[in-house]
Amino acid sequence: MSKDMRSTASLACFTGEPLFPETLSVGRPQSGDTDRFFDRLRDMFSRNWLTNHGPMVQELEAAVEVRLDVKHAIAFCNGTVALEMMLRAQEIKGEVIVPSFTFIATVHAIRAAGLMPVFSDIGSTHLLDPDAVERAVTPNTAAILGVHTWGQGCEIERLQFLADQHGLKLLFDAAHAFDCTYRGRPLGGFGVCEAFSLHATKVFHSFEGGLVTTQDDAVAHRLRLMRNFGFSDYDTVVCAGGNGKLSEPAAAMALTNLESLSSFISVNRELHEVYRRSLQGIPGVGLLDYDPRERQNHQYVVLEIDQDGFGMSRDQLLRILQAENILARRYFYPSCHRMEPYRTLDPEAGHRLPVTTSLCERVLVLPTGGQIAPIDAEDIAHLIGFCQREAGAIRARWEHDA
Amino acid sequence: MSKDMRSTASLACFTGEPLFPETLSVGRPQSGDTDRFFDRLRDMFSRNWLTNHGPMVQELEAAVEVRLDVKHAIAFCNGTVALEMMLRAQEIKGEVIVPSFTFIATVHAIRAAGLMPVFSDIGSTHLLDPDAVERAVTPNTAAILGVHTWGQGCEIERLQFLADQHGLKLLFDAAHAFDCTYRGRPLGGFGVCEAFSLHATKVFHSFEGGLVTTQDDAVAHRLRLMRNFGFSDYDTVVCAGGNGKLSEPAAAMALTNLESLSSFISVNRELHEVYRRSLQGIPGVGLLDYDPRERQNHQYVVLEIDQDGFGMSRDQLLRILQAENILARRYFYPSCHRMEPYRTLDPEAGHRLPVTTSLCERVLVLPTGGQIAPIDAEDIAHLIGFCQREAGAIRARWEHDA
Numbered sequence: 001m002s003k004d005m006r007s008t009a010s011l012a013c014f015t016g017e018p019l020f021p022e023t024l025s026v027g028r029p030q031s032g033d034t035d036r037f038f039d040r041l042r043d044m045f046s047r048n049w050l051t052n053h054g055p056m057v058q059e060l061e062a063a064v065e066v067r068l069d070v071k072h073a074i075a076f077c078n079g080t081v082a083l084e085m086m087l088r089a090q091e092i093k094g095e096v097i098v099p100s101f102t103f104i105a106t107v108h109a110i111r112a113a114g115l116m117p118v119f120s121d122i123g124s125t126h127l128l129d130p131d132a133v134e135r136a137v138t139p140n141t142a143a144i145l146g147v148h149t150w151g152q153g154c155e156i157e158r159l160q161f162l163a164d165q166h167g168l169k170l171l172f173d174a175a176h177a178f179d180c181t182y183r184g185r186p187l188g189g190f191g192v193c194e195a196f197s198l199h200a201t202k203v204f205h206s207f208e209g210g211l212v213t214t215q216d217d218a219v220a221h222r223l224r225l226m227r228n229f230g231f232s233d234y235d236t237v238v239c240a241g242g243n244g245k246l247s248e249p250a251a252a253m254a255l256t257n258l259e260s261l262s263s264f265i266s267v268n269r270e271l272h273e274v275y276r277r278s279l280q281g282i283p284g285v286g287l288l289d290y291d292p293r294e295r296q297n298h299q300y301v302v303l304e305i306d307q308d309g310f311g312m313s314r315d316q317l318l319r320i321l322q323a324e325n326i327l328a329r330r331y332f333y334p335s336c337h338r339m340e341p342y343r344t345l346d347p348e349a350g351h352r353l354p355v356t357t358s359l360c361e362r363v364l365v366l367p368t369g370g371q372i373a374p375i376d377a378e379d380i381a382h383l384i385g386f387c388q389r390e391a392g393a394i395r396a397r398w399e400h401d402a
Numbered sequence: 403m404s405k406d407m408r409s410t411a412s413l414a415c416f417t418g419e420p421l422f423p424e425t426l427s428v429g430r431p432q433s434g435d436t437d438r439f440f441d442r443l444r445d446m447f448s449r450n451w452l453t454n455h456g457p458m459v460q461e462l463e464a465a466v467e468v469r470l471d472v473k474h475a476i477a478f479c480n481g482t483v484a485l486e487m488m489l490r491a492q493e494i495k496g497e498v499i500v501p502s503f504t505f506i507a508t509v510h511a512i513r514a515a516g517l518m519p520v521f522s523d524i525g526s527t528h529l530l531d532p533d534a535v536e537r538a539v540t541p542n543t544a545a546i547l548g549v550h551t552w553g554q555g556c557e558i559e560r561l562q563f564l565a566d567q568h569g570l571k572l573l574f575d576a577a578h579a580f581d582c583t584y585r586g587r588p589l590g591g592f593g594v595c596e597a598f599s600l601h602a603t604k605v606f607h608s609f610e611g612g613l614v615t616t617q618d619d620a621v622a623h624r625l626r627l628m629r630n631f632g633f634s635d636y637d638t639v640v641c642a643g644g645n646g647k648l649s650e651p652a653a654a655m656a657l658t659n660l661e662s663l664s665s666f667i668s669v670n671r672e673l674h675e676v677y678r679r680s681l682q683g684i685p686g687v688g689l690l691d692y693d694p695r696e697r698q699n700h701q702y703v704v705l706e707i708d709q710d711g712f713g714m715s716r717d718q719l720l721r722i723l724q725a726e727n728i729l730a731r732r733y734f735y736p737s738c739h740r741m742e743p744y745r746t747l748d749p750e751a752g753h754r755l756p757v758t759t760s761l762c763e764r765v766l767v768l769p770t771g772g773q774i775a776p777i778d779a780e781d782i783a784h785l786i787g788f789c790q791r792e793a794g795a796i797r798a799r800w801e802h803d804a
Contacts, residue, residue, distance in 0.1 A: 028450065029450055029452050031447065031452075034444075034447055038440060038443075041440075041443075042436075045433065045436055048430065048431055050431050050433075050602040050607075050609050051601070051602050051609050051610050052602070077479050077480060077483075077610060078479060078645045078647070079645070080631075080644050080645035081479075081483070081644070081645065084644070104631050104632070104633075104639050105631055105644070105645060108631060108632070108642055108643060108644055109644070111642050112514075112642070112644055114516065199453070200452040200453050200454070200649075205452075207452050207453050207649035207650065207651055207652075208453050208479060208645070208647060208649045229482075229506050229507055229510060230506070230510070230741075230742065231506075235732070235735060235736065236741070237506050237741035237742055238741075238742050239742055239743060240510055240513050240514070240742075240743050241510060242482050242483070242486070242507070242510055242511070242514055243480045243481070243482035243483065243507060243610070245480070245610060247602075247609035247610045247652070248609065249609055249651050249652075249655075250609075250649070250651075253651075330637070333637060334637065339632075339638070339639035339640075340632065340639055340640050340641055340642075341641060341642050
């Protein structure tokens with residue numbers, strides 16, 4: 001390790017220097033070649049077509065359709081608006097079953113679309129548990145909104161079976177899942193629709209942006225109308241809608257990033273492998289392993305910290321890492337049912353969500369991407385191992401200092 | 403005139419060449435210095451802070467607060483999202499009184515926020531008629547949403563009096579009105595909140611963007627929360643919200659355009675004056691004159707075509723202009739109550755809206771901005787005069803050709 005780590009005193013949370021001089025974060029933006037980006041912007045200014053379904057948005061949608069092997073890709077100004085419009089386009093009323101272990105936008109989008117979220121528990125893979133979903137179905141259920149957390153596909157066949165059985169729309173929040181597969185097929189083509197995020201923190205970004213993908217021509221048509229205020233032609237509005245448009249500079253960034261996406265993912269994959277190897281055997285640390293048969297974007301390096309085995313809690317480890325300038329992150333903490341307005345709407349939801357409740361105390365996501373070298377990932381893993389071995393001494397020192 | 407206009411045959415809708423080799427349009431984007439813009443983007447990439455209330459969004463908000471002399475300016479990803487969040491932030495239920503003579507986004511935003519639009523008629527200035535507003539008030543009315551059409555301030559005192567009398571929120575759609583005044587004070591500081599559009603077609607743009615301005619600290623706080631999913635800190639969501647964030651590249655464009663805004667407005671002002679002088683005395687053509695005591699951005703050159711006086715209808719004149727590559731535009735045609743879903747929701751609304759109904763058959767907006775020289779505006783005005791003088795011959799030829 002680049003820093004001499006012989007005693008707990010060498011930890012930055014005590015008296016040592018931070019392991020890294022600059023902060024490493026989760027979801028630090030990765031962008032493609034800026035010269036290519038600027039060239040696209042120069043072309044844009046010479047056309048003076050700056051937004052309103054411009055040529056670069058069209059090019060982006062076509063490229064995504066090819067890459068994800070899906071009939072329709074519809075670009076939006078951000079992932080949350082994409083989710084909202086995807087939900088509104090279903091023309092449904094009532095309840096939507098959704099995990100609580102997700103970013104709050106998933107649930108806010110349901111509310112914004114005038115629907116009621118009903119939280120379902122997840123399984124050990126962090127994905128919707130179809131048995132829990134089945135228990136959550138009521139006569140008011142209109143849809144299931146699965147989340148492909150960390151780019152892993154939900155248990156789609158079982159969810160589709162439930163949806164068919166109960167006449168529900170099956171939708172996916174694929175915010176994490178660009179360029180990931182399920183049973184060898186790219187995510188994006190399952191259920192009625194899937195919504196992606198192109199936010200700056202995602203593996204593939206357009207500063208702010210989103211996409212809805214679908215195989216359904218009618219839904220795609222409705223989404224395209226709704227994105228542009230319901231205009232069917234210059235003078236005719238045929239339905240409610242809003243402004244969901246992606247601007248041309250955002251599309252220019254996405255097109256540029258798409259050219260580098262495979263290399264971003266290679267870097268992530270290598271770092272994931274280094275983390276895996278270096279964390280192996282540390283008691284109380286589980287690294288979420290991805291199904292090797294699927295393509296993954298490896299944007300998330302997800303640990304579960306078991307307090308008993310590790311000797312300290314996830315939050316205690318987080319405190320140590322942060323002092324070392326390793327800005328690891330809790331996800332999704334607290335889970336959605338413990339945030340407003342959902343906590344007030346359904347204060348008892350936690351009783352139905354034991355896996356969620358337990359997991360959100362254990363999950364820790366580590367930095368990855370071009371900001372760190374393999375040696376950095378090794379150092380981070382070794383630091384975590386050191387914390388496990390010295391957990392007793394560290395805790396004693398905290399108690400002493402308190 | 404640059405083209406020889408001795409006979410109706412010389413019109414492009416018959417056998418002539420178009421007056422302009424390239425199209426002139428309404429709302430063609432005007433952007434500031436692209437080198438300055440690219441410099442800002444280079445700084446952004448070196449910071450790698452691409453969105454999430456970055457330094458350029460903060461700088462933009464501060465600059466707007468100074469320019470509009472308002473306590474809070476909150477940037478949004480587009481004007482429609484700004485309107486929606488402005489409405490949601492009022493925490494109201496029920497009906498919102500709004501003109502039908504507006505862009506459909508005004509009304510869609512009311513629907514999207516779970517409220518019911520109630521259309522009110524306008525007066526001869528194209529602005530909400532306070533008497534009509536008063537007649538539209540019911541026990542379910544929660545707010546009045548005035549529109550500062552063409553950058554003209556509504557009759558604010560009378561609307562504020564009605565709002566106070568009936569306990570209503572007074573809000574404004576100021577999409578057109580950046581850098582315009584009312585009673586010498588910049589629009590943006592009236593009512594509870596005002597919402598601006600920074601869309602590419604506006605006098606001051608950020609590709610796509612919007613702003614809400616307010617003097618009210620509590621409303622501003624709520625809007626800032628709602629724009630970012632209701633997060634009050636890293637781990638705490640205190641209310642419903644969404645993604646209303648403006649990205650840094652959009653803010654970079656806005657900051658760059660702000661540096662050129664006064665010169666854009668000067669060009670517009672001069673063109674408006676040329677149009678005014680050159681259109682003077684043409685029977686059946688009224689040019690909407692702005693109150694000379696107020697500051698105006700002059701982004702809209704608004705004609706009313708009186709068919710009887712002019713000798714042909716607005717739509718017939720439009721057809722001639724378009725053939726000459728003058729892409730004048732009807733506004734707001736058809737008005738909102740004649741578009742879906744409002745036509746179906748309130749099929750009788752037109753009976754209450756005689757001024758709206760009549761006006762939207764007469765209004766024609768002409769191109770302005772840096773794309774045209776004063777001589778072009780003169781040519782356009784002279785062409786309109788020619789059409790008036792030759793109206794009988796033109797109509798006869800159309801009938802003959804039909």
